[in-house]
């Protein structure tokens with residue numbers, strides 16, 4: 037809910053001109069790479085460029101994982117990570133590979 041509210045606020049600020057496209061469409065090249073390779077299509081178009089479908093990617097952060105997070109490619113991989121003893125946070129991020137819009141949808145803690 038908190039994240040949905042933040043998304044709404046961000047988009048509202050953008051429409052009112054308080055934020056520019058550059059401020060909010062700032063996905064890193066790694067995020068875009070993972071989004072193109074592993075992203076799951078969302079049944080929703082990008083709120084910024086409006087005609088490009090969004091994808092959702094999962095990134096795991098935690099001890100023993102890359103500092104910038106690790107893109108999760110499959111449910112099997114996620115299950116394997118969960119089974120290992122390390123603590124991790126999982127970030128679900130919606131990404132538009134067209135304009136680099138990205139937004140955290142949910143953070144899960146394992």
Ligand SMILES: [Zn+2]
Pocket residue numbers: 082083084085086088132133134135136137
């Ligand atoms: Zn877009």
